[in-house]
Amino acid sequence: MIFAAKVNDIESGRAVKVAGTAGDIAVFRDTTGDFFAVDDKCAHLGASLSQGTCADGVVECWLHHGLYSLSTGERVKYPASGFLHTYDIEVRDDEIWVNPEPNQPA
Numbered sequence: 001m002i003f004a005a006k007v008n009d010i011e012s013g014r015a016v017k018v019a020g021t022a023g024d025i026a027v028f029r030d031t032t033g034d035f036f037a038v039d040d041k042c043a044h045l046g047a048s049l050s051q052g053t054c055a056d057g058v059v060e061c062w063l064h065h066g067l068y069s070l071s072t073g074e075r076v077k078y079p080a081s082g083f084l085h086t087y088d089i090e091v092r093d094d095e096i097w098v099n100p101e102p103n104q105p106a
């Protein structure tokens, strides 16, 4: 596990970017209060998803407004394409830690 951020460093609906083994990882604080980690690179044309926003378990790519599920990495709305890897998260007290190894897509 690698340190991603302090809990209070991520505003609701926003993300931080950390380096993973298969590329950068976007660690989101959802509006539900849950934390999720997915590939930072949009599977459509590669925009950095950590510069976008999320709500109710879905991240919106800022570039073309494609949507992906934060829990599964699956595309929710065109032009999002393919899938995002997901990463395991642990919240330890006030710190967020992420496994830099991606989960296999479902």
Ligand code: FES
Residues within 6 Å of the ligand: 042, 043, 044, 045, 046, 047, 061, 062, 063, 064, 065, 066, 079, 080
């Ligand atoms: S680059 Fe993300 S939807 Fe196009």
